[in-house]
Amino acid sequence: MDDPQGRFARANQLIDEEPRSADAAPGAIGRLERLCSALSRALPATGVGLSLLTDVNQGGTIAVSGPASRALEELQFTHGEGPCIDAYASRRPVLVADLLAHGLPRWPGYAPAAHEHGVRAVFAFPLQVGAARAGALDVYRDEPGPLSEEALNQAFTFADLAMDVLVDGQNGSEQSHPAMDLDDVLAYRVEVYQAQGMVMVDLGVSIDEAMARIRGYAYAQDRYISDVAKDIVSGRIRLDRDTP
Template sequence: MQGGSESNLAVTMAEMSRDLLAQDTVQRTLDRIVEHAIDLVDGCEHAGILLLQKGKVETLAVSDDLVRRSDRIQAELREGPCFDAAANSEQVYRIADLNDTQQRWPRYGPRARDLGIGSMMGFLLYTDADEFGALDLYSSRPGAFIERAELTGWLVASHAAVAMSSARLGAQLHSSITTRQVIGEALGIVMERYKVGEDQAFEVLKTGSQHRNVKLREIAEQITRTGEVPGER
């Protein structure tokens, strides 16, 4: 749904927020953000979510291969709108015409035009230490993103950032709970086998982790999966 009245946009944003929060994985949340961006932002034909971490580009979600190739070119050249936005902590960027970027991005600009990109727009989703996450929107037409499109894109990105944060936190909590459960089960196996207390059983897991140079969870998973205790003879 593109365009529409202000009241319709507000309703649509609320529906989008509910949809994003209903997704059960981080990746599904990211994929839905991209889909909503194309549906809602006037002029948007392609969209993607990019992570810039310590100078390395990672594509998290894309609508199609054009976006993936654009990300790959920026990563290869270490040049382009996402690098500039991250360096300057830009909340929003809008490039009306890729033909006018010769001075700014002498290498990325021509290759982006070869991909069929006429104009671009991007929004900060989050920054975390050395990480920069952005929602990038593309059109084949120069001048496709007008002021209203920027406002709609900003609203989409704002709702998306909240949903993304919630999804990431949920995934971290789920991983933490699962880890505790696995370690608890492994401790129980060691305690039962050697008739020792919890502290001594934990030392067995810790020693196995250090000797094998793997995470404690991996040792615990091995014990629960095979029943074998590291170092046992």
């Protein structure tokens, strides 16, 4: 018989036991980073990432199990497509056991790029409670094949715990974290929104076109959107109408 309380307790224990790195983010962000690392070890998986989104398809990565996972998460925002975006939009898990066979028709930009990074299967689980949505948790594997029933249960459990941290800023395994809500976490990505507004004004284009310009530049320069956005906001980069 399934024991939800036992699964949550065990997942929290794995997160608590995950080592804290010297440069770990504080508070809830740091716990989400350990959540990603703990899940990556527990499945096992090549990597785990957690990204937030909004209804206008904006957002970004806030926690990963390692640098490779961050690159994979950012690819989705560079291409404007991918498993976490679909999981958020559909409110359903996106389970792609063979990335090239089933992901290429769905994500013609993201799938080959992720494949070049060694991904052969990807699974995305929406972060949601009731009508509230926040983003998705992604699991990457370096060989094709579905997740087992136990692995799926673990992933769903960790996704629920991630949503708890985002909404409450705390969970049952620790006494307290700094108060944190979704607006606080989205502020972690404020440069992207600022850059989008600046490009919109500079070029006299729509907000969607401004994001497309930023994505195009990031793709052409092989950089993360978040890094390009910081350079736009600081004035180190200024896009013009001829920028790819």
